[in-house]
Amino acid sequence: MLRGSEMIKCLICRSCSQMHQPPDYNPENPLRIKVLQRSLHLRRVCEEIDVSIVSDHFYMLYRVHDKNYVENMLKRLKTVRKPVYLDEDTYIEPTTIHAVRETLALLAYGVELLSSRRCRHVIALVRPPSHHAGRRRFGGFCIFNHSAAATASLLDSYDFIAVLDFDAHYGDGFAEIFYEDDRVLYISLHEDPRYMFPYRGFPEEAGRGRGLGYTVNIVMPKGATDKHYHRAFDEVLCPLLDAMKPKAIVVLLGLDTHWKDELTDINATLNLYADIGRLVRRYSLSLTVLEGGYSLWVLPRGIANYIAGLKGEEQPYREEEYPAPLEVDRRFERFIDRTKKVIKKYLRIDL
Numbered sequence: 384m385l386r387g388s389e390m391i392k393c394l395i396c397r398s399c400s401q402m403h404q405p406p407d408y409n410p411e412n413p414l415r416i417k418v419l420q421r422s423l424h425l426r427r428v429c430e431e432i433d434v435s436i437v438s439d440h441f442y443m444l445y446r447v448h449d450k451n452y453v454e455n456m457l458k459r460l461k462t463v464r465k466p467v468y469l470d471e472d473t474y475i476e477p478t479t480i481h482a483v484r485e486t487l488a489l490l491a492y493g494v495e496l497l498s499s500r501r502c503r504h505v506i507a508l509v510r511p512p513s514h515h516a517g518r519r520r521f522g523g524f525c526i527f528n529h530s531a532a533a534t535a536s537l538l539d540s541y542d543f544i545a546v547l548d549f550d551a552h553y554g555d556g557f558a559e560i561f562y563e564d565d566r567v568l569y570i571s572l573h574e575d576p577r578y579m580f581p582y583r584g585f586p587e588e589a590g591r592g593r594g595l596g597y598t599v600n601i602v603m604p605k606g607a608t609d610k611h612y613h614r615a616f617d618e619v620l621c622p623l624l625d626a627m628k629p630k631a632i633v634v635l636l637g638l639d640t641h642w643k644d645e646l647t648d649i650n651a652t653l654n655l656y657a658d659i660g661r662l663v664r665r666y667s668l669s670l671t672v673l674e675g676g677y678s679l680w681v682l683p684r685g686i687a688n689y690i691a692g693l694k695g696e697e698q699p700y701r702e703e704e705y706p707a708p709l710e711v712d713r714r715f716e717r718f719i720d721r722t723k724k725v726i727k728k729y730l731r732i733d734l
């Protein structure tokens with residue numbers, strides 16, 4: 384029997400608050416983790432573990448990436464002398480390798496806690512984000528897909544996993560990696576891909592081969608609010624999880640859905656993160672990995688609310704919600720109908 388204090392473990396990647404520094408202003412920078420380390424709320428509940436001395440876990444990457452991609456990128460990370468941009472968002476520099484190494488070690492530890500059932504819920508506060516990195520490509524701040532690597536490791540103990548991607552952007556790399564896999568049910572809620580990077584993630588992109596139906600895309604219109612997320616939870620996400628009965632949940636937690644975040648046009652409040660925590664609490668086992676979220680005001684408050692929700696405690700931060708224009712409701716309606724049709728067609732579940 385697990386005691387209350389052992390139910391949830393929140394781990395912060397220490398190197399991630401210092402290493403992998405952008406050459407110039409970039410919203411994806413070490414301050415994102417530093418503000419989490421410094422938050423009084425989080426200090427009480429999170430643990431910084433020193434994994435810098437443990438052995439390398441780069442082997443985890445080979446399970447989800449092409450061998451040549453891993454080898455070439457690791458070689459680049461080990462030899463890079465000054466910060467360079469790989470594309471307009473994604474950079475690497477001489478200390479990036481340390482952030483990658485510690486992130487993987489921390490996730491390996493988290494997976495081990497869950498596989499041995501020493502913990503029910505593990506939260507990994509790491510960076511850079513990872514869900515845009517595909518089998519043989521980087522992009523959107525992401526170099527390696529460590530979330531996918533952790534999911535692949537968790538599959539050794541739990542043979543059917545649901546991945547809930549709450550980041551405002553579609554996790555195109557994550558979806559690609561498991562696109563033909565029926566052991567991973569990938570459900571993403573993301574901003575309308577007609578206008579938002581990575582311009583993919585329409586409801587009809589539902590998987591291939593054995594994985595057909597196992598990629599579920601719930602499109603949120605520009606200007607969507609908490610109310611639209613609640614409807615997506617009640618009408619699709621929760622009934623789908625109830626029907627599919629995953630053995631473990633992986634949460635890709637992006638806080639760039641907040642109205643203050645400048646990278647997206649979703650208008651969620653801090654309340655949503657507590658709601659997501661409460662939703663995940665219903666399931667017996669979860670690994671949460673921090674993905675996006677670039678407002679240094681939102682990050683510590685959003686994570687504190689998420690953890691409170693996951694613990695079944697009162698959320699420390701509350702925000703007033705404003706109604707969205709009627710047009711946003713109409714767009715949401717059209718998108719969610721498309722998602723329901725796809726689920727009915729391939730998974731034969733009538734929502």
Ligand SMILES: [Zn+2]
Nearest residue numbers: 550551552675
């Ligand atoms: Zn994002």
